[in-house]
Amino acid sequence: MSSQNQQSDEILIENIIDKLKAALELKSDTEVAKALESDPRLLGTWKKRGTIPYEKIIKLCIRNNINLQWMFSDDGSLPTICRDIGLVSEADGYTKVPRFEVKASAGGGAIIHSEQIVDHLYFKTEWVKNVLGIPRDFLALISVQGDSMEPTLSNGDLILVDTRASRVEDGAIYVVQYDDALLVKRLQKKYDGSVVIRSDNTLYEPEILHGEEAINLKIVGRVVWAGGVI
Numbered sequence: 001m002s003s004q005n006q007q008s009d010e011i012l013i014e015n016i017i018d019k020l021k022a023a024l025e026l027k028s029d030t031e032v033a034k035a036l037e038s039d040p041r042l043l044g045t046w047k048k049r050g051t052i053p054y055e056k057i058i059k060l061c062i063r064n065n066i067n068l069q070w071m072f073s074d075d076g077s078l079p080t081i082c083r084d085i086g087l088v089s090e091a092d093g094y095t096k097v098p099r100f101e102v103k104a105s106a107g108g109g110a111i112i113h114s115e116q117i118v119d120h121l122y123f124k125t126e127w128v129k130n131v132l133g134i135p136r137d138f139l140a141l142i143s144v145q146g147d148s149m150e151p152t153l154s155n156g157d158l159i160l161v162d163t164r165a166s167r168v169e170d171g172a173i174y175v176v177q178y179d180d181a182l183l184v185k186r187l188q189k190k191y192d193g194s195v196v197i198r199s200d201n202t203l204y205e206p207e208i209l210h211g212e213e214a215i216n217l218k219i220v221g222r223v224v225w226a227g228g229v230i
Contacts, residue, residue, distance in 0.1 A: 013052050016071060017043065020057075023066050036060055049151070055143065055158040058121075094122035095136045097160070103145035104159070104175045104184035132224055138164045140221065142175065144184055148199040149173070153184060157226050165222035168195065173223040178209075184223060 020032050033040040036056045046053065061068055090096055101118040121141060128134065144157040152173070153159065161175050168174070168189040175184050178197070188196040195214045197207045209217055 012072075013046050013050060016052065016057060019071055020060070020066075023071075024064060045151075051154075053154075053157070055156060090122075090125075093125050095125045095128045095139075096120045096122055097136070097139045097141055099141040099158075102182055103143045104182045132160075132162075134162050134164070134224065138162055138221075144226070148201050148204045149184055150201045152200045153223075153226055159184065159223050160225035161221035162224045163221040166219055168219070169222075175220040175223060177218040177220060182220070187219075 017029065017032055020026065020035065021028075024032075024035055026032055026035065029043045030040045033043050036053065038053070038056065042053075045051065057071065058068065060066070061071055098117045098120050100116045102116055128136065128139070132139075140161045140163055141158055142161060144153045144155060144159055146155055159175075165174065168187045170188045171186060173184060174187050175182060176187070176197075177183075183197070186198040186200065188198065190196065193211075193214055195209045195217055197209065199206070
């Protein structure tokens with residue numbers, strides 16, 4: 001994430017916390033964390049990293065009838081998002097992105113299929129075009145499960161995936177299918193054709209795929225956003 005994008009996201013999470021306090025009549029960050037069903041220490045991490053736990057915030061807003069358009073900034077440089085509940089439309093300058101009921105993790109998962117679409121989120125078209133530069137038909141949203149990609153990705157994070165990606169760019173984060181599991185990992189392709197699968201959490205050892213294993217690794221897409229451009 002560029003320093004400019006990170007600074008913008010830091011400002012946005014501060015604004016969101018202030019709006020949650022106002023809407024829910026909360027007095028402290030600790031009360032906001034409790035409302036989001038999160039450890040209070042995470043708020044400091046979110047502020048420091050400029051991370052925005054969109055899925056948690058959206059669910060809280062829906063439960064309390066808080067307007068999502070008001071909650072999220074309308075700055076064109078940021079990914080203003082709204083749930084598909086009739087608040088906005090593509091005619092209003094938004095791009096509709098499907099969210100799939102699958103989780104990318106170090107455990108089980110599944111390849112994305114159309115019948116697994118559970119709802120849609122709307123992102124500002126200006127942001128999709130100017131920041132991501134990815135056609136709408138190649139975008140998909142899924143959730144992260146587990147801690148193997150901490151501190152970059154946390155359990156429950158909503159990630160935006162560019163499904164055009166089929167070749168490995170060293171150091172980028174991908175959603176891949178391997179041994180019937182859907183994983184989110186950093187990939188590195190070596191000169192001998194082998195592929196290194198890395199977790200950002202140092203508690204997890206890297207795996208190296210050789211020969212047929214490397215060839216059979218299916219790339220579902222590249223992660224391009226998770227509370228910040230990646």
